[in-house]
Amino acid sequence: MSNTFYNFKIDLEPNLIDMIYDILRMSTIQLVTQIMFYMNNSSLSLFSETFIKTLVFINFGIIVYYLLIRKLFSFVSEDYLRVTDNNYRSTPPMNQATPDNVPKAPPKTVTPTITSIVQKVSNNTPKKTTNTPINSTNTPIKSNNTPINQLIH
Numbered sequence: 001m002s003n004t005f006y007n008f009k010i011d012l013e014p015n016l017i018d019m020i021y022d023i024l025r026m027s028t029i030q031l032v033t034q035i036m037f038y039m040n041n042s043s044l045s046l047f048s049e050t051f052i053k054t055l056v057f058i059n060f061g062i063i064v065y066y067l068l069i070r071k072l073f074s075f076v077s078e079d080y081l082r083v084t085d086n087n088y089r090s091t092p093p094m095n096q097a098t099p100d101n102v103p104k105a106p107p108k109t110v111t112p113t114i115t116s117i118v119q120k121v122s123n124n125t126p127k128k129t130t131n132t133p134i135n136s137t138n139t140p141i142k143s144n145n146t147p148i149n150q151l152i153h
Helices: 014-040 049-072 078-084 148-152
Strands: none
Touching: 014 049
């Protein structure tokens, strides 16, 4: 897929272009899911009132997120800043996108840490014992001077 069918040039800020992509993505997911439910169970209506309301509400939520929430809060970390400190470049059309024109993050510096490994030796070795079954007739264990074999029966 080297070319797109339609290219739209819109003079909007990158945040709004991302919002348009999210609305298109979510609408596509909703539409394909609704068609598949309809194909699986024909007693459902394809474009029911519930489906239309859900589609509108989800897209309204996306718009509120981009125009309100994303303007109020910003979450960053050291890695996030390292990767996104490049100037924003619009996404090139698919026929022009090559690995050469994609912005690259600067290499991450790793500082080696040296830790000593000490093997722990335990002196809690078990004492030599012999295991004898409790029901053994060879070694009666007595309780109140009665062999254990007689207590079980």
